[in-house]
Amino acid sequence: MKLDEFDHHAPIEGTTLFDGTQAMKGYALNKMCYSFNAASAREDYLADPEAYMTRFGLNDDHKQACRDKNVLALIAAGGNIYYLAKFAGIFKLDVQDVGAQQTGMTKDEFKEKLRKAGD
Amino acid sequence: MAKIIGGLTSSHIPAVGNAIHNNLQDDPYWKPFFDGYPPIREWLGDHKPDVAINIYNDHGLGFFLDKMPTFAIGAAHEYKNEDEGWGIPQLPPFPGDPKLSWHIIESMVEQEFDITSCQELAVDHGFVVPMQLFWPGAPHNPDMPRCIPISANTVQHPIPTLKRAYDFGKALRRALLSYPDDIKIVVMGTGGMSHQLDGERAGFINKEFDQMCMEKIVTAPEELTKISRRELVEKAGAQGTEFLMWMMMRGALGDKVNPVSSNYHIPISNTGAGTMMLECAA
Numbered sequence: 001m002k003l004d005e006f007d008h009h010a011p012i013e014g015t016t017l018f019d020g021t022q023a024m025k026g027y028a029l030n031k032m033c034y035s036f037n038a039a040s041a042r043e044d045y046l047a048d049p050e051a052y053m054t055r056f057g058l059n060d061d062h063k064q065a066c067r068d069k070n071v072l073a074l075i076a077a078g079g080n081i082y083y084l085a086k087f088a089g090i091f092k093l094d095v096q097d098v099g100a101q102q103t104g105m106t107k108d109e110f111k112e113k114l115r116k117a118g119d
Numbered sequence: 120m121a122k123i124i125g126g127l128t129s130s131h132i133p134a135v136g137n138a139i140h141n142n143l144q145d146d147p148y149w150k151p152f153f154d155g156y157p158p159i160r161e162w163l164g165d166h167k168p169d170v171a172i173n174i175y176n177d178h179g180l181g182f183f184l185d186k187m188p189t190f191a192i193g194a195a196h197e198y199k200n201e202d203e204g205w206g207i208p209q210l211p212p213f214p215g216d217p218k219l220s221w222h223i224i225e226s227m228v229e230q231e232f233d234i235t236s237c238q239e240l241a242v243d244h245g246f247v248v249p250m251q252l253f254w255p256g257a258p259h260n261p262d263m264p265r266c267i268p269i270s271a272n273t274v275q276h277p278i279p280t281l282k283r284a285y286d287f288g289k290a291l292r293r294a295l296l297s298y299p300d301d302i303k304i305v306v307m308g309t310g311g312m313s314h315q316l317d318g319e320r321a322g323f324i325n326k327e328f329d330q331m332c333m334e335k336i337v338t339a340p341e342e343l344t345k346i347s348r349r350e351l352v353e354k355a356g357a358q359g360t361e362f363l364m365w366m367m368m369r370g371a372l373g374d375k376v377n378p379v380s381s382n383y384h385i386p387i388s389n390t391g392a393g394t395m396m397l398e399c400a401a
Contacts, residue, residue: 015317031185037203099389114386115386
């Protein structure tokens with residue numbers, strides 16, 4: 001098989017495919033987010049975010065993106081949205097909050113965009 | 120011998136679990152979505168399947184990226200719904216059918232699908248939300264079938280191709296039809312339809328593509344296997360790849376199906392929500 005047959009690596013605007021490259025970059029970040037399935041882990045993070053991030057071996061890019069709660073930066077640092085959703089959940093952010101932040105809209109504007117897709 | 124009587128599809132959005140918990144079925148936002156389910160519940164009440172094969176994708180509860188199975192099959196006595204990190208109310212465990220699970224596992228590997236078997240598997244909203252929609256009160260609905268979860272990887276690329284997903288379903292069909300017990304089985308494909316949660320393209324929904332998929336999955340599923348994974352991401356959104364589960368379900372139903380019920384609504388949360396009931400031709 002030729003390399004170009006792995007067609008899923010061709011870029012799609014506004015989209016970062018979570019593939020091996022991203023998986024390598026974001027492993028520690030995603031592992032920390034996976035831990036947030038447990039309520040006690042969520043409490044531990046909120047009690048001392050810096051210590052919690054260090055415990056999971058996050059690098060500076062991971063840490064800064066977490067401090068800023070910046071979803072596009074978390075994705076650029078290798079975060080996987082299914083795991084990042086658990087991070088967002090700590091702050092009671094839902095997928096419309098996350099969508100609004102990434103698209104530079106208010107939550108109401110983002111919800112209206114979703115509604116319009118049905119027209 | 121076992122019989123496959125039909126296929127069910129449903130989106131499996133976490134917000135739906137909260138809407139059920141808060142009894143929002145008649146709320147104007149939710150009603151057009153929930154209205155898709157009563158005709159299917161009626162069909163299920165008439166036919167009373169013994170087993171539901173629930174094909175879904177784990178979202179980071181049952182599996183982490185340390186070991187990511189492409190296709191995983193549950194082989195447990197029961198499946199626990201655990202905390203996913205964002206406070207959806209948890210449900211009691213769902214009853215399994217490990218004897219049938221091991222029959223499926225034996226048969227799939229015999230057919231050269233090298234799956235991962237799971238004697239413990241925590242199930243997330245991808246599994247439980249459709250169960251609640253089709254069998255209200257699940258798992259305590261009196262007609263609750265025994266269930267077997269099958270999870271396909273859509274979390275990390277490379278994900279399986281649509282052709283592989285459809286072929287998996289065909290092999291699953293052969294596995295189920297070779298089971299000696301006289302049981303009635305429904306196969307569920309959950310997830311989708313078009314949605315994208317991440318990136319600058321977050322909020323992408325593609326009505327035209329979803330409707331094409333809902334039409335072709337009835338009449339011409341083979342045509343859908345020609346869609347590449349890149350095209351699927353482009354047309355259905357990064358998480359719209361969950362349509363793979365619908366293709367796995369469809370492969371298990373055989374060539375001809377009769378659509379009993381179909382509903383499509385935008386938006387539910389960030390998603391184009393599709394619901395279908397396909398009856399297997401006698």
